Ligand SMILES: C[S@@+](CC[C@H](N)C(=O)[O-])C[C@H]1O[C@@H](n2cnc3c(N)ncnc32)[C@H](O)[C@@H]1O
């Protein structure tokens with residue numbers, strides 16, 4: 401009845417390596433037309449997230465550093481079989497708009513966003 | 526049956542005057558914890574919108590200008606009595622995540638975002 405993350409998520413997967421610059425992140429965000437960019441380690445583990453909002457905050461404070469100083473380290477994620485009302489409650493609780501989707505090996509395989517969830521309402525009537 | 530914009534929107538209204546800088550916009554976005562900032566003229570008309578994504582794009586291109594060169598001028602808006610499936614379809618069609626809400630005099634009285642719409646799904650079950 402309630403859709404699952406895997407039915408609603410986007411599989412398009414743009415990520416950035418730790419150690420890149422805030423400007424590199426801004427370029428990927430612009431090209432991908434997305435707002436949230438998972439950060440991965442050299443061995444492909446999810447170690448953070450950087451968003452257009454974080455970049456905007458760096459502009460507000462006048463300081464762009466290495467990605468690692470600007471990103472958020474404790475990432476809230478979703479799983480494939482999660483019902484999307486659970487996902488929507490996670491987004492609301494943390495005041496965030498997107499979650500990287502993680503498979504059972506902990507690899508990032510896509511994103512689910514409030515835009516994706518909103519699209520379900522767009523399909524009605 | 527279907528909720529209307531006025532039942533789901535946020536009435537918290539942060540806007541910025543044209544002529545301010547991109548840094549001023551970034552500070553308001555950071556403090557308001559929002560991502561979309563309507564731009565108003567001296568006489569309170571809605572003349573544009575600037576978002577964390579636009580600021581991120583300015584960083585990517587290495588150029589921050591006056592707000593007026595970075596903002597989007599043709600703003601997609603919502604009205605109070607609009608059913609939110611109509612709103613959700615506007616968001617999807619234009620690939621945007623938030624709409625300023627306009628009263629019948631054309632004044633900006635709040636915002637409706639995909640986060641607000643997603644919250645309706647959070648309330649189920
Ligand atoms: C409090 S939110 C407000 C703006 C907007 N709702 C958003 O998601 O960016 C901004 C902060 O949330 C963080 N954030 C966004 N998505 C996240 C996620 N999935 N896990 C952890 N933090 C996240 C960003 O790094 C940023 O510092």
Ligand SMILES: C[S@@+](CC[C@H](N)C(=O)[O-])C[C@H]1O[C@@H](n2cnc3c(N)ncnc32)[C@H](O)[C@@H]1O
Pocket residue numbers: 433434435561574575576578579596597599600601602619620621622623624625
């Ligand atoms: C194509 S969207 C993609 C990122 C994200 N979905 C967002 O809404 O910002 C980015 C562009 O949409 C513009 N935009 C956002 N909300 C808008 C609105 N209500 N009306 C017109 N343009 C808008 C922004 O100014 C930005 O240049």
